[in-house]
């Protein structure tokens with residue numbers, strides 16, 4: 001089977017043991033994470049809070065990157081697109097952070113591309129800074145930009161001009177949308193913009209789905225993530241509809257740490273939930289190879 005990963009957030013894929021170790025090192029033994037793996041949404045939030053509270057050193061970022069890439073490789077993934085929001089730490093700025101990830105990519109045993117992420121919770125000014133960073137510097141392996149972050153904060157239209165500028169520079173665009181019911185209106189603007197891929201899309205109208213189909217926009221399906229963050233029953237997940245309607249999809253993890261998953265687990269889950277045969281799922285995975293971000 002062709003295992004590729006097109007939607008994985010760097011911070012959400014840190015090894016649990018590494019996060020635990022860094023947490024204890026920085027905040028003391030009494031601040032250790034009280035569970036061994038993440039199994040509830042509440043625990044996901046605890047992990048995100050821990051990740052965001054760490055004041056990292058460049059050596060931590062390098063280590064995280066090496067481990068993340070090793071873990072995807074061990075899972076049998078042959079091609080990975082990793083997305084990262086530029087961060088600052090104790091001894092590094094946003095550019096050094098991205099460069100540390102790029103350097104780890106050079107050493108990895110699988111093919112990896114980088115997507116720079118814009119966190120809508122951080123506002124438009126920060127997004128503009130990210131654009132400036134990319135414009136001024138040659139960031140190795142960078143192929144695209146992602147609009148992500150809390151779907152209840154901000155609106156796609158605020159970020160559209162910045163995404164357009166990334167597009168003008170030749171970068172591919174992916175947008176998280178349809179994660180909340182209230183984003184159904186926003187979906188229209190996202191689809192009209194015609195991103196190269198769409199992330200999640202749990203909530204949508206039939207008309208929107210038909211438009212996506214006619215535009216042939218692939219959807220990055222994050223099955224476990226969606227089940228974790230909604231109360232959806234597995235067999236109610238729209239991936240079945242995407243597949244039956246012939247809409248292009250890629251099976252992704254979103255955050256291996258937070259949803260305690262791997263690409264292999266996600267493939268198996270979708271396969272068993274909907275009773276797809278090996279051959280059927282294998283064909284879907286093969287099609288996913290066409291949705292990689294390639295810069296001409």
Ligand SMILES: [Zn+2]
Nearest residue numbers: 148176199254
């Ligand atoms: Zn995501």
